[in-house]
Amino acid sequence: MSETAPARRVLDLMTGYWASQAVYVAAKLELADHLATGPLTSTDLAGRTGTDEPSLARLLRFLSELGIVTADADGAYRTTEAGAELRTQEHGSMRDLALLYGEEFYAGWGNLLHTVRTGQNGFEALHGAAMYPYFAQSPELTAKFDRAMAASSAFFEPIPSLHDFSRARTVVDIAGGNGALLATVLRAQPDARGILFDAQHVVEAARTELATTSVGDRVDYAWGDYYDKVPAGGDVYLLSRVLHGRDDDKCVDVLARIREAMPEDGALLIVERVIPDDGSASLAAWFDVHMLTIAGGTERTTSQYRDLLERAGFDLTAVHGLPLDTQLLVAQPQSRKAN
Structure with a gap:
């Protein structure tokens, strides 16, 4: 085993949230939906999603590294089999799950240290209510949670x-x-x-x-x-x-x-x-x-x-x-x- 393998393992673990947030942004921008009818360039996708093209191009390159999209020889992107799981209309689509993990759950995990020190869950510390009562306050959040669980x-x-x-x-x-x-x-x-x-x-x-x-x-x-x-x-x-x-x-x-x-x-x-x-x-x-x-x-x-x-x-x-x-x-x- 390489002497750098343990350090690389730790680095991979520390940067795991980079990947989760990249997938979340892909879901939020509905990239898989835009690519459902065929490959598109970063310029095309930027126009459809209202994003900054150079920044989106760099995200797409990272998503390619993660196996969510793949680039054609001419630089156009298409979804992979994994990336297609983020399409809104797909049976069992994971898009709402990605949104839940990238928004409410992501913020709650930011309070993990508080949870371990006090025993109070981080979600409640952040929002002033435990997860289930918090989602029950809003029909939109309830629907989002139910769709995510269905995924x-x-x-x-x-x-x-x-x-x-x-x-x-x-x-x-x-x-x-x-x-x-x-x-x-x-x-x-x-x-x-x-x-x-x-x-x-x-x-x-x-x-x-x-x-x-x-x-x-x-x-x-x-x-x-x-x-x-x-x-x-x-x-x-x-x-x-x-x-x-x-x-x-x-x-x-x-x-x-x-x-x-x-x-x-x-x-x-x-x-x-x-x-x-x-x-x-x-x-x-x-x-x-x-x-x-x-x-x-x-x-x-x-x-x-x-x-x-x-x-x-x-x-x-x-x-x-x-x-x-x-x-x-x-x-x-x-x-x-x-x-």
């Missing part, structure tokens, strides 16, 4: 093949956002119906979006506070990326409400990033610090999720791997063992 829904696709939904007649998605997970399950189970449960403004937006899909006529909608009550009678309950934003006691409260609403032969499917019990490398360790800094939440190990589930009356019965170091945790009511 990472690719790890939902394997779920219908990992759990037997064949006997499920009603699938309830708790805090289901835009309904991407519920729609994935319903597409695989044409005889099932779904209930999407979330805050009212989230549900209304999802109703409009799901109405245009093939499963829209099989979805019912309900809203409320999942700490108080959730829709009863579902055969399968879905809970995706909710628990990592709450402390242990609040997690148990949510899980207990679901247990009360669920029949004895029901199932609860949880989607979260799980920190490996053996300490092996995982994106969950990265997102654990992200949740600490941005939401005051935490990623957990399988053992920790098992403990939470047992406190709420569930047994953890299976754990399946999903893309992007995400896991599907399957839980069933404890009373089933006694039957």
Whole structure:
């Protein structure tokens, strides 16, 4: 190994935010949308985006280094396969995720030192409110957040093949956002119906979006506070990326409400990033610090999720791997063992 390799590694880590901000600016300027119909020069793009051409040309050269765009022999740029993920209209587009990471999350991470010194998440220190209440104050921010979360829904696709939904007649998605997970399950189970449960403004937006899909006529909608009550009678309950934003006691409260609403032969499917019990490398360790800094939440190990589930009356019965170091945790009511 070269003697300079450790120093280069540290330098790469220190300058990582250069890349994240470059991708953010590319998303903000909608460069991938402008390039969707064919290659354009930096002059063309500057005219379309209202930017300074020499500065944009230097950004494009950097984006080429990052693999977001590539230059033709005549100097015109086109998007790469990775860069196309930033197109606004692409299914599962990551543009809103890039905006969220480049704006609200980026600013919050600037307070990481404050978080580590005090335990207060940096987002709340910056904005005067924790992340979820802060976004709830603005329909525009809520919509942006929901679109960003939908961008990472690719790890939902394997779920219908990992759990037997064949006997499920009603699938309830708790805090289901835009309904991407519920729609994935319903597409695989044409005889099932779904209930999407979330805050009212989230549900209304999802109703409009799901109405245009093939499963829209099989979805019912309900809203409320999942700490108080959730829709009863579902055969399968879905809970995706909710628990990592709450402390242990609040997690148990949510899980207990679901247990009360669920029949004895029901199932609860949880989607979260799980920190490996053996300490092996995982994106969950990265997102654990992200949740600490941005939401005051935490990623957990399988053992920790098992403990939470047992406190709420569930047994953890299976754990399946999903893309992007995400896991599907399957839980069933404890009373089933006694039957």
